Ligand SMILES: *[C@@H]1O[C@H](CO)[C@@H](O)[C@H](O)[C@H]1NC(C)=O
């Protein structure tokens with residue numbers, strides 16, 4: 001009866017009754033099935049051995065690459081007809097030569113975004129002072145900011161949900177905008193990054209209807225529209241990018257809940273597929289482009305998200321002829337940490353680019369009434385890396401926004417607040433100053449646009465951003481860094 005035992009497990013349901021009646025049949029069948037089972041077992045073993053051998057020869061490479069291709073086919077392809085626009089705030093009284101490159105204003109772009117909104121407006125912000133109220137000023141150029149606030153206060157009536165994630169206020173007595181927004185029906189969450197990461201929520205971006213975004217240096221501050229030099233970008237009709245930025249917003253949003261703690265790891269809903277290794281493939285103004293959003297600090301990164309510092313370093317390393325950087329503050333230190341910490345990550349890559357690849361590295365740094373003098377020795381040290389004989393080509397200039405006697409009374413204004421980098425290949429638009437704290441503790445985000453896959457495109461973000469950099473670099477407002485003059489003279493106004 002042994003065969004019966006072997007037979008039973010592979011019997012089909014119809015065969016069950018037969019084997020009770022015809023025993024001889026059963027024995028015959030059993031022999032056949034037994035042979036069958038043996039053959040199947042041999043084939044399975046052979047296949048298994050083949051697979052094992054293949055795994056030994058190509059360890060994991062095949063499976064992971066096929067998996068990746070599948071994800072790319074499903075997700076890294078965005079058919080939206082995205083439109084990207086570089087936007088700037090040029091402070092009142094700052095004038096360039098005629099025919100200089102110019103871009104739509106941040107103000108225009110914000111007003112347009114608010115007019116287009118149909119369902120939702122999500123804003124990540126550092127602080128809010130859109131009116132003269134909180135700055136205790138009576139300046140006519142606050143008008144633009146006040147118009148933006150007015151439009152925001154009307155959103156709820158239009159059936160549009162406004163959510164604001166904001167860093168804790170330094171002086172709760174000056175929360176007129178936030179209070180007015182809350183009263184208008186907006187949802188406000190205070191994201192206590194000082195408690196959570198020992199930093200601040202310094203990010204500045206908008207996500208509108210899960211479809212349009214703005215990201216850049218401008219704060220929710222009337223001075224950011226008329227008295228401070230800002231640079232950002234608006235991307236329209238681009239759900240893939242907007243939904244990815246939306247994931248960063250949602251992370252701030254959950255951290256804004258009472259007594260929130262930072263999840264570790266972040267749940268899968270925050271995971272992104274778009275990063276420096278596998279950027280989103282998308283058409284920007286009909287030009288095939290790759291892009292991704294990077295973010296800081298590391299504790300706030302969900303799976304797949306490129307760390308903002310890694311993004312910067314990889315872009316410097318990827319350059320082939322130049323790296324142009326325009327940031328407000330630059331120091332290879334952790335300025336705000338209690339301990340004195342040297343932080344040479346970016347500095348090293350810049351020096352390496354100059355030494356190993358003979359790249360032309362240019363830094364355009366800002367100086368204003370509140371600039372800390374300890375930045376200048378480090379800038380001088382970089383500027384010293386210039387030698388025609390050895391082809392070391394590092395250059396540093398200081399940008400000073402002119403100030404009239406009347407403008408002098410506006411607190412914390414009249415400065416170049418830009419935070420971007422452009423290489424011969426890629427455009428990077430961020431929200432962080434370039435010093436250690438911003439990448440270690442502070443929340444910031446950046447958009448990286450890579451259009452090198454469309455070499456014949458006539459108009460790219462890279463070209464537009466390069467034009468902006470050269471306009472500023474060659475303007476009368478930029479001054480060559482000279483170690484013989486004191487920083488005070490450079491910033492004199
Ligand atoms: C991406 O999508 C477009 C339009 O939907 C399609 O023509 C193209 O073949 C897709 N590419 C990939 C790699 O899936």
Ligand SMILES: *[C@@H]1O[C@H](CO)[C@@H](O)[C@H](O)[C@H]1NC(C)=O
Nearest residue numbers: 094095096097098475476477
């Ligand atoms: C820049 O400075 C030069 C020399 O002072 C002057 O001739 C020129 O008009 C200035 N350009 C602008 C745009 O102000």
Ligand SMILES: *[C@@H]1O[C@H](CO)[C@@H](O)[C@H](O)[C@H]1NC(C)=O
Nearest residue numbers: 095096097098099100101102
């Ligand atoms: C500005 O551009 C126009 C048209 O291209 C040209 O006619 C004019 O001479 C330019 N002006 C200056 C100052 O370069």
Ligand SMILES: *[C@@H]1O[C@H](CO)[C@@H](O)[C@H](O)[C@H]1NC(C)=O
Nearest residue numbers: 131133134175176177179180
């Ligand atoms: C300014 O803020 C105060 C206090 O929050 C408020 O009472 C007042 O209405 C505000 N004024 C304007 C013009 O927003």
Ligand SMILES: *[C@@H]1O[C@H](CO)[C@@H](O)[C@H](O)[C@H]1NC(C)=O
Nearest residue numbers: 081082083084235236237238
């Ligand atoms: C976005 O798409 C809509 C519908 O196709 C179009 O009317 C609008 O002009 C587009 N906006 C921009 C800024 O390209």
Ligand SMILES: *[C@@H]1O[C@H](CO)[C@@H](O)[C@H](O)[C@H]1NC(C)=O
Nearest residue numbers: 192195256257258259260261
């Ligand atoms: C948050 O923590 C405080 C103090 O520890 C406590 O009183 C409060 O109930 C907590 N709130 C929530 C929503 O857990």
Ligand SMILES: *[C@@H]1O[C@H](CO)[C@@H](O)[C@H](O)[C@H]1NC(C)=O
Nearest residue numbers: 276314315318426450452453
């Ligand atoms: C830009 O895209 C090209 C491929 O088109 C890639 O090789 C390169 O690494 C990208 N550069 C950066 C800085 O991501």
Ligand SMILES: *[C@@H]1O[C@H](CO)[C@@H](O)[C@H](O)[C@H]1NC(C)=O
Nearest residue numbers: 198334336337338339340341
């Ligand atoms: C400062 O340095 C001391 C000693 O090296 C260390 O114990 C402490 O954790 C550091 N503090 C910070 C905030 O990094």
Ligand SMILES: *[C@@H]1O[C@H](CO)[C@@H](O)[C@H](O)[C@H]1NC(C)=O
Nearest residue numbers: 202328329335370417433435
């Ligand atoms: C960095 O940027 C912020 C605003 O974006 C500015 O207020 C601050 O003074 C800058 N510098 C430092 C050292 O934080």
Ligand SMILES: *[C@@H]1O[C@H](CO)[C@@H](O)[C@H](O)[C@H]1NC(C)=O
Nearest residue numbers: 288452453454455456457458
């Ligand atoms: C770019 O232009 C060059 C020269 O005009 C041409 O040879 C090349 O095929 C073009 N490449 C693409 C991708 O269109």
Ligand SMILES: *[C@@H]1O[C@H](CO)[C@@H](O)[C@H](O)[C@H]1NC(C)=O
Nearest residue numbers: 083084085285459460461464
């Ligand atoms: C994209 O198109 C808009 C107009 O629709 C234009 O303002 C902008 O400069 C273009 N951007 C690029 C990078 O070509």
